[in-house]
Amino acid sequence: MILVTGASGNLGSATLAALRTRGAAATGGSRTPREGMRRLDFDDHVSLDLSEVSTLVLISAGYAEDDQVVGRHAAVLDAAVRDGVRHVVYTGLTTAGDHLGFALAHRATERLVRASGLPWTILRNGLYAELFGGLLMWAEDGVESAFGDGALAAVARKDLADSAAIVAADPAGHCGRVYDLVGTPITVGQVADRLGVPHRTIGLGEYRRRLLDETPGLLPFQPPMLASIATGIRHGFLDGTAPDLAGLLGRPARDPLATAVAAASATRPEASF
Numbered sequence: 001m002i003l004v005t006g007a008s009g010n011l012g013s014a015t016l017a018a019l020r021t022r023g024a025a026a027t028g029g030s031r032t033p034r035e036g037m038r039r040l041d042f043d044d045h046v047s048l049d050l051s052e053v054s055t056l057v058l059i060s061a062g063y064a065e066d067d068q069v070v071g072r073h074a075a076v077l078d079a080a081v082r083d084g085v086r087h088v089v090y091t092g093l094t095t096a097g098d099h100l101g102f103a104l105a106h107r108a109t110e111r112l113v114r115a116s117g118l119p120w121t122i123l124r125n126g127l128y129a130e131l132f133g134g135l136l137m138w139a140e141d142g143v144e145s146a147f148g149d150g151a152l153a154a155v156a157r158k159d160l161a162d163s164a165a166i167v168a169a170d171p172a173g174h175c176g177r178v179y180d181l182v183g184t185p186i187t188v189g190q191v192a193d194r195l196g197v198p199h200r201t202i203g204l205g206e207y208r209r210r211l212l213d214e215t216p217g218l219l220p221f222q223p224p225m226l227a228s229i230a231t232g233i234r235h236g237f238l239d240g241t242a243p244d245l246a247g248l249l250g251r252p253a254r255d256p257l258a259t260a261v262a263a264a265s266a267t268r269p270e271a272s273f
């Protein structure tokens with residue numbers, strides 16, 4: 001059986017749905033499992049029961065400091081070895097993201113995956129088009145961002161879910177492979193044009209100030225993480241393309257611009273201009 005971790009999250013639930021569409025025998029693991037899923041909380045080691053799992057799709061459990069994220073991934077990989085899992089598929093971060101503030105947890109996890117002794121496949125996921133659109137800030141007369149004219153090789157999350165499902169359904173065909181799953185480069189200017197509004201670039205210092213002073217609910221590690229994404233895009237470090245996504249999917253990738261526009265539209269204030 002295939003088990004997808006983080007199955008209540010966006011990527012995990014879409015991966016599980018894609019596997020079921022393909023007719024694969026798959027279930028989910030989650031801290032908040034729905035019927036038929038296993039309760040799986042990487043912070044609660046007693047919950048890490050992977051018996052009868054042949055292929056583990058390990059969705060990265062981010063949203064914490066590196067030591068906590070790496071510790072979570074180490075615990076679930078230990079359980080995978082103990083319980084006889086035969087292949088692990090890890091959803092990580094695009095190669096171009098090496099300089100991003102949260103890259104280290106992904107690269108450290110890749111080391112753990114390779115050292116586990118289990119057959120593995122690493123999916124180096126590009127940044128979501130949904131994230132790109134969702135990070136635009138609506139102002140009175142348009143949108144603002146710290147991305148400048150930089151482009152992002154953004155990916156629709158569903159394409160990453162489909163890729164994970166394709167690999168998990170036939171893991172032997174992808175053993176020992178690292179796939180760099182990035183899409184077509186898009187800019188905020190293109191998103192703004194589609195939205196029919198102007199885009200204004202703000203400085204990285206102003207962006208960080210807004211994250212620290214005006215964005216309630218952010219955890220301490222998140223402002224530097226988001227600022228690193230902004231400087232990476234702005235200075236052209238995340239616009240490189242690779243053939244792996246379309247190659248795995250066996251079809252052209254979804255249009256990341258349309259996805260980013262939809263995400264930006266979803267945060268548009270109702271009474272806006």
Ligand SMILES: NC(=O)c1ccc[n+]([C@@H]2O[C@H](COP(=O)([O-])OP(=O)(O)OC[C@H]3O[C@@H](n4cnc5c(N)ncnc54)[C@H](OP(=O)(O)O)[C@@H]3O)[C@@H](O)[C@H]2O)c1
Nearest residue numbers: 006007008009010011030031041042043060061062127128
């Ligand atoms: N490429 C990108 O642009 C991008 C953007 C944001 C995040 N990410 C990374 O990709 C992952 C999946 O993205 P997403 O869009 O699905 O994020 P999401 O919807 O916010 O979901 C967060 C995920 O983290 C899991 N998680 C958190 N703490 C966990 C724990 N203690 N034990 C087990 N699982 C835990 C959640 O699992 P349950 O709730 O089911 O337990 C859920 O799958 C994120 O966790 C993050 O590492 C990538």
